[in-house]
Amino acid sequence: xxxxxxxxxxxxxxxxxxxxxxxxxxxxxxxxxxxxxxxxxxxxxxxxxxxxxxxxxxxxxxxxxxxxxxxxxxxxxxxxxxxxxxxxxxxxxxxxxxxxxxxxxxxxxxxxxxxxxxxxxxxxxxxxxxxxxxxx
Amino acid sequence: xxxxxxxxxxxxxxxxxxxxxxxxxxxxxxxxxxxxxxxxxxxxxxxxxxxxxxxxxxxxxxxxxxxxxxxxxxxxxxxxxxxxxxxxxxxxxxxxxxxxxxxxxxxxxxxxxxxxxx
Numbered sequence: 001x002x003x004x005x006x007x008x009x010x011x012x013x014x015x016x017x018x019x020x021x022x023x024x025x026x027x028x029x030x031x032x033x034x035x036x037x038x039x040x041x042x043x044x045x046x047x048x049x050x051x052x053x054x055x056x057x058x059x060x061x062x063x064x065x066x067x068x069x070x071x072x073x074x075x076x077x078x079x080x081x082x083x084x085x086x087x088x089x090x091x092x093x094x095x096x097x098x099x100x101x102x103x104x105x106x107x108x109x110x111x112x113x114x115x116x117x118x119x120x121x122x123x124x125x126x127x128x129x130x131x132x133x134x135x136x
Numbered sequence: 137x138x139x140x141x142x143x144x145x146x147x148x149x150x151x152x153x154x155x156x157x158x159x160x161x162x163x164x165x166x167x168x169x170x171x172x173x174x175x176x177x178x179x180x181x182x183x184x185x186x187x188x189x190x191x192x193x194x195x196x197x198x199x200x201x202x203x204x205x206x207x208x209x210x211x212x213x214x215x216x217x218x219x220x221x222x223x224x225x226x227x228x229x230x231x232x233x234x235x236x237x238x239x240x241x242x243x244x245x246x247x248x249x250x251x252x253x254x
């Protein structure tokens with residue numbers, strides 16, 4: 001009986017030649033997706049909402065409303081009555097603008113209603129209430 | 137070369153913040169638009185009091201009850217307008233809670249107003 005001799009000579013070595021290519025690919029991915037946060041806004045605890053939809057980052061302006069009713073746009077504190085001129089100017093620069101109302105969940109509705117009136121008078125009709133998409 | 141690539145890679149990985157923003161979109165009516173007359177049959181009033189108590193057409197409800205009841209009412213009357221009235225002293229969170237339930241119930245015709253407890 002002939003003996004078949006099998007020799008295992010598989011060379012176990014991970015090919016690393018393409019490693020740099022992969023690294024560059026990942027770099028390009030991260031570079032293109034990185035958004036350096038330009039706006040700090042206010043520290044807010046967003047209300048939670050399951051039906052919240054994801055927002056596009058383009059054509060988005062934020063109006064921050066803190067827990068004590070303070071309003072900040074572009075990291076500048078503005079009085080509630082001063083929202084309209086600022087937003088009107090932004091709207092002129094980008095007519096497709098959506099205004100995200102980033103308000104703390106504990107703020108009284110009075111303040112938000114006042115801010116909405118301001119947005120309406122500025123012509124910013126497309127708005128969104130920013131919320132935390134986590135389930136309750 | 138690949139050292140530099142990895143250095144850059146680590147830099148970008150550590151600085152990237154995937155900003156996932158979510159929100160409840162609304163379209164406000166035009167300012168100065170003439171108020172539309174609507175039949176009271178087509179209106180469902182959801183009121184939130186200052187303490188966060190929600191009533192649906194005058195009956196107190198829990199948040200979880202809103203979705204099925206609104207869904208049922210829309211099924212019966214597709215032109216239903218949900219009037220969300222919120223006490224000025226109520227927390228903003230309670231408005232978002234109600235809007236969330238309405239969003240889940242696919243209620244698209246919503247009117248926001250500020251209402252004293254009644």
